[in-house]
Amino acid sequence: MTALIALVRKDLILYINDKRALMLHLLMPVILAAFFGSLFGGGSEAKTSKIDVGLVQLDQSDSGKKIAAGLKADSALNIVELSADDAKARVRAGKLPVAVVIPDGFGEQAADALFGGQNKPQLPVYYDPSQSTVLAMVKGLLTQQVMQVTSAAVMSPKGSKTIEKQLDALRASTANNPDNAQLGDFLTSLKKFQDQRAAAEAEKEAAAKAGGKPAPAAEPVGMTMPYTTQDQALSSGPKYNGYAHSFAGMGVQFILFMGIDMGVGILLARRTGVWNRLLAAPVSLTTVLWGRAISGALIAMGLMCAMFACAMLIFKVEIGSLGGFLGIAASFSLMTAAFGLLIAAFGKTPEAARGIATFATLIMVMLGGAWVPSFVFPEWVQQATLLVPTRWAIDGFDAVTWRGLGLDGVLMPIAVQLGFAAVFGAIAGWRFLRDQK
Template sequence: MTALIALVRKDLILYLNDKRALMLHLLMPIILAAFFGSLFGGAAETRTSKIEVGLVMLDQSDNGKKIAAGLKADDSLKILELTDAEAQARVREGKLAVAVMIPQGFGEQAGNALFGGRDKPRLALYYDPSQSTMLAMVKGLLTQQVMQVTSAAMMSSAGGPNTEKQLAELRASNASANDKAQVGEFLVSLKKFQDQRAANAAQPAAGEVPVGMSVPYTTQDQALSSGPKYNAYAHSFAGMGVQFILFMGVDMGIGILLARSLGIWNRLLAAPVSLTTVLAARVLSGALIALGLMCAMFLCAMLIFKVEIGSVVGFVGIALCFSLMTAAFGLLIAAFGKTPEAARGIAVFATLILVMLGGAWVPSFLFPEWVQTATLVVPTRWAIDGFDAVTWRGLGLAGALAPMAVQAGFALVFGGVAIWKFQRDQRA
């Protein structure tokens, strides 16, 4: 036991004296976690940034101006009025995701096509092909404004001439008698309503919403979780912490290979210390370093980015099990690595795959369903889901038990295979 403690103490002192390793394994994940956390929404009180949309306004009619005013009033949009050439140039350069060009006469033509469905005016939308999601969002908001303004205009007294025109077109069309009768009845009723408003000189009072179509509902948005409010930094710190601690495990394995190639490993084994003791010391020291790094990163997340840990016991349990798995992973690399150079390339590639499939870069719930199912055999997926469970999801110790068990299972498998390989090589 004395030899084991001495070996663990030696590894810890060597690691803490390596300032470069400390910076790489502690400072870098904090910087990247802060970046990704802000990218995916930041803390709960952070407001979502507005979507910048270019607006080329060629239609100066009342309806056109109302559509533009409605877009500018939308809380989710930031409208930039540009010329057509400027809008296209900004989209091509990637400085703007979407731009809308409202052509001259659009308001009148949209009113004519509202009921007839013919000769529809065309809106030009310029968009960055890498931002197609933004295009769909802007289309929906634009549809809402155009329908509301156009229908309100058609219901007003000013829409009378347009209704008369559509009645004349309906009578001259090739539609069936039944369709003509039904649509004609609707248009005649609309014309009577318009004439009545014109006779009464009815104008909307200040603040009065004009008669017209609008979205027939409002939403009450309520974010639900069992624990603290959602904080994107919690997930990003979990993902970046898992990534860089895995790289620390890779470095540990490469360090064993370097010691073996320099003959240090043989001199160590020549001492009155068993191979199992040496390997156990490496695993324990690596796990303690990993546990300390993870706790330090989340302490920074709590102090600076207001990340809340719902279950401290669950967090420590997951961090400990993941640390043991990482140390065993490094030992596995050392057991099967032929040379430090060859092992480093394969280990870094394997680590990146584990991190990517674990949801460290992009949350796993965004993966296709079959990928989400496949990643259940990836230990990093359980680690990140476990950290999410004990932080913003607030699932407590119960939500941490399964991730802890899976991490401990992988640690036993990796460690067992690595020890078997070391003992086999020693006998050979």
């Protein structure tokens, strides 16, 4: 036991004195986690940024101006008015994700096509090919504004001429299409409604003039969204904090890099003869391997705790369950130490082992959801990532931070990590013992 403690103590002192390793394994993940966390929404108090949208306003009618005003008033959009050439140039250069053109006469043409469904006007939309998600959102908001303004224009007394035009067209086509008679009845009723509103507004205006007061503005009538959403972010623990996931992902990535350094260090010791001299001492190979595994796990545990301490102090990340956090951190640290031994057991040279292990680690980190959350993956990829230890580690850290789950919520991730640690460690130990014979 004294020899084991001495080996662990030696490894810890050597690692702490290695300033380069500390900077790589602690400072770099904190910086990258801060960057990715800001991309994923930052803290719970962060506000969603607006979408920059170019607007080319060619239609100067009342409807065209109201559509533009509605877009400008939308809290999700930041409207930038441009000429057609400037809008195209900015979208091509990637300076704007989307630009909308409201062509001349659009309001009148849209009103004419509202019921007839023919001769629909085209509304050009320029977009950056890499911003297809933004395009879908902008088109949805644009549809809302166009439908609301166009229907209000058609149903108001000022839309009487449009309805008369539609009725004339229907009367000419009713003989060929009897179904148009039903639409004609609807438009006739709408025409009566418009006439009644026009008469009522004229009476109000006359009464206002007689009293020396300005005429009251007519209330707009048209189709509006028949609902509003009540958005509630639900989790069983603290409010969502985008930094929590990014610190979990970057922590897992760089601690695995530390495991690679641990394995490569054994290969370097073999090359220089230090490993053989160590085995010549009155200690068994099993003791030496256990010493490396324990020191590696302690270093990994310390790094993860230090990273999340920074996350809590600087970025207000909350840990919902301290016991659950320590459990998933300890199990992941043991898996990392076993991973390092596995690299040393099968590595031929330090250079080759580092390259292959780095590639394997980056694949595991990517599939584990460290860079982007795993839920954005296709369904079959999400199922496949359950075979990767990093997926369970990151899910476990998410569970005990912003999801607020307790120890019982991470028992499965802990068990899976310990299982991988046992398998990696057993294979590495078998290979070391075989090579010693």
